Amino acid sequence: MKRIGVFICHCGSNIAATVDCAKVAEAAQAFPGVSFSSDYKYMCSEPGQEFIKDSIKKYDLNAIVVASCTPRMHEHTFRKTLANGGLNPYMFEMTNLREQCSWVHSDIEKATAKAIDLVRMSVAKVAKNEELFSSTIPMHKKALVIGAGIAGMQAALDIADAGHKVVLVDREPTIGGKMPMLDKTFPTMDCSACISTPKMVEVAQHPNIELMAYSEVVEINGFIGNFDVTIKTKAKYVDHAKCTGCGLCETKCPKKVPNEYDLGMGLRSCIYKPFAQAVPNKPVIDAQNCRKLVEGKCGVCAKVCPTGAIKYDDTESFTTDTFGAIVMATGYDLFKWEDVYGEYGYGKYPDVVTGLHFERMVNASGPTGGKLKRPSDGTTPKTVVFIKCVGSRDSAKGKSYCSRACCMYTAKHAHQFLDKTPDGNAYVFYMDVRTPGKGYDEFYESTLRDGAVYLRGRVSKIYQEGGKLIIKGEDSLIGKQVEVTADMVVLATAMVPSAGSRQLAQTVGFLPDLNGWYQEAHPKLRPVETPTAGVFLAGACQGPKDIPDSVAQAGAAAAKVCGLLSKSQLETNPMTAKTNTAICSGCGTCIPVCPYKAIQLESITERDHHGHRITRNVASVNNGLCQGCGACTVICRPGAIDLQGFKNDQILEEVDSLWM
């Protein structure tokens, strides 16, 4: 016989302002099986939890309902309270009175009536709860980090330093991501490559890190502690075991194509390393452009290679491995402003460039050797206009969100331009200046002192006249139209999730948010976890971030991974499917329905009603593999498979209780 305790939480005024909690507690007293019912200001607080534990003893309770916030927030907390109070943690149900009642309604009477109904449902369900027990599954002590930008590298290093094995995958021929492309980093003006390339080397040399550049994750199966991952390594056409990275092939290759690393502003050969400090520091052949691979002619690189490393018949290869945890660090791309900003010329004016182009131009290793030159004619610009929020905070043409780093890098660009061009003029069109970081506002102030002119307003039109660009906009602080004649325009384009990140999320088994950024499990309390256990987030894949924030988040994700990998086994979720073998007909209909291949037919021997020994097949659920979706329960014809924690009778009791 169940002796149910019901606890109604006020959550301060979050619930109590809209729901009459005392009235709900009083109503619950009359529900079947309820032995004790009360309300309290904060159930999740220590006195609140003590109150539950004391009540369990005092009233001899054996099942508990807490009506408070969403179970996605505190179900785990209260399960522990039950365990500490001497009950099985699964003799518990939670009613969502906050997110799904008090916060979405305003009529106290109606919200209270609804709250009583919701509590009645939970009481009806918990009356059918059974004690459940976890089993254990092994933990593979190896982590996978997807994406080797600054966040991925930092996460990999932190996990590897803690003594765990890490595989770091990146789809580009080199690791490093976007950071080595940048010239300097705000607000300290450190050389970006000087702090990122040593990290790349550290990653490559770390005994615990296995680097898989030019590779992509194509398939992930399994679950926390046991992710089976297939990784595709693209054809490099160079045997990296033989290649010494001497670079002779690159100098002799007769065909030159635009270099992606310099955003098409420079040239590279068809056998190439993206940049001089690339890691691995060995080339790959661009199969789309290589004359030998496309036309069957040439073969110069093979002739000059001193070690015979060129391999024109190379193919992509696949490796599989098992990992305990995964860190997603897939980063960002830049918003394609050319597609929508017709008023800025759809990208047809060569001297209208993005901030990343500007970074390459002022970078000593860039296509112009660090000299700022106009792409159209190579002259040095004297007047540069910077436009912020191109695609950011613009729901009409771009994204509604703020890209966070642009205010600072635009201030940095203006500073760099004025530094290199003492007689230059820098104009910045802005909506707001957002500088909420350590030393950030001071940096912005110093850019103003350098002489940058900040104009608060949007640019409505850019057009070319002679060799100049005419920028028409508004200065909303003086309420007048302004016109600037400039040599070059630099756009601070929005950050968007990197190409292919949505598909990758689906492969891993979780969902991006509406803008395509990876959704964290909880915006405040679980900012680096995903809804999929064992998968963590680092860097800009979760939302626009600058370098310090990406590195900090990578460290947080690494700490979570290390916590996980420090265990030798994991407790499983006991809310899995279970077969009643007495009524299972062994039809096997459930087997193809299961997405985890968790059900198999198993032969059992028993005595029939004549006492004869018979052997028959029944469905057997592997509860290490079962994730508890319950698809099998619906398909099962004899009704032999049921989902523990969400049994048919539990759900039916909930349904029935609404119309009692």
Next chain:
Amino acid sequence: MDVIEEQQWEPKILAFCCNWCAYSGADLAGLNRMKYPENIRILRVPCSARVNPQFILRAFQKGADGVLVAGCHPGDCHYATGNYYTRRRFQVMKRLLEYSGIDPRRFQAKWVSGAEADKFRATVTKLCEDVKAIGPSRKLGGSK
């Protein structure tokens, strides 16, 4: 139900929400303090594929004025394939309800992701308006 009772009648609508998408979408609606009618009662299930069509029949038999099944978008199921079963099951279900004399507008299967708080709000608000327009479910003596 007499005329006065019918004027005061408020429908009771049961919403089966999958834990990963629709239920978290509903949580997000709360977090954003969106408002929707009080007539919705959410029942949490791990996956929309856990919802046995018989649960829905049971609800209508007991007197539900409307039933919603909400899960992840096809292709985005937390359990990979669950909502494909949901989609097929409930296409058939809608026709069965119609055949049984239950107005099919009383039953909806919708895809609401964990980020689509506003879609959750709009879906339940619309369902509630539709059910109010149809009136109480009187089949098998419901809505007493």
